[in-house]
Amino acid sequence: MLSYSEWEHAFKLDPAKSISDEDLEQICESGTDAVIVGGSDGVTLDNTLNLLARVRRFPVACALEISNIEAVTPGFDCYLVPTVLNAGDAQWITGLHQKALKKMGPALEQEEVLAEGYCILNPEAKAAVLTDAETEQTEEDIEAYAAMADRLFHLPIFYIEYSGTYGDVRMVQEARRTLSEARLFYGGGIRSKEQAAEMAAYADTIVVGDIVYENIKKAVQTVKAVRP
Ligand SMILES: CC(C)=CCC/C(C)=C/CC/C(C)=C/CC/C(C)=C/CC/C(C)=C/CC/C(C)=C/CC/C(C)=C/COP(=O)(O)OP(=O)(O)O
């Protein structure tokens, strides 16, 4: 199973949304590098465990992207911890993280835990509303956020997030030019193989979410952008 640093394509499945066994099989056997389990609301321990058990029937890497600590459970290959670098409310940058580590700090030694420096750029994304993200950013702003993630905080992942809408490729290009160590994740509105290929030309990892629930055939085709 591939480590996060080798992922080129990942599907993000939301435990709060339903997916049939047939569609889940197509996703897990699509050739994707990983299934990320996560969502911004409605994520519970029950629906997380349920999805984990269903994904585990397939030999694909499975990561939990933590959005609330009640839903954290052992059994994932790794844990992705978002910190929203452009959040207006500091609890989403370090506040909840400090509280979580008071509770589950020792697990840091036992599990693979990776921080993701998010920059959320779609003002209508639920995650943007939740975190009061400052979504109006220029290319120069993105350059500075990428440098902050990469060379100041040494985060393993810098994530350009347009969740729900297809983003501006110039922002992804700017981040690509800036990063030297951090992996560049792009997610948001990828609904075709062509869009997947456009973002994959600059991002290390493209993340495909909503289209899984809208058009399974198109979702599966996005894998071809990185593995023709
Ligand atoms: C086994 C075990 C005990 C392991 C624990 C390992 C460990 C020690 C982990 C570290 C603990 C830690 C520091 C946890 C952090 C806790 C926490 C709650 C952090 C806040 C995370 C955060 C910033 C959430 C904000 C929302 C967000 C960025 C979510 C990411 C996913 C996302 C963007 C989903 C897409 O949402 P959206 O499209 O907007 O909405 P839809 O759901 O409609 O698609």
Ligand SMILES: O=P(O)(O)OC[C@@H](O)CO
């Ligand atoms: O759901 P979409 O818009 O594909 O975005 C994927 C992912 O970046 C969401 O966190």
Ligand SMILES: [Mg+2]
């Ligand atoms: Mg979404």
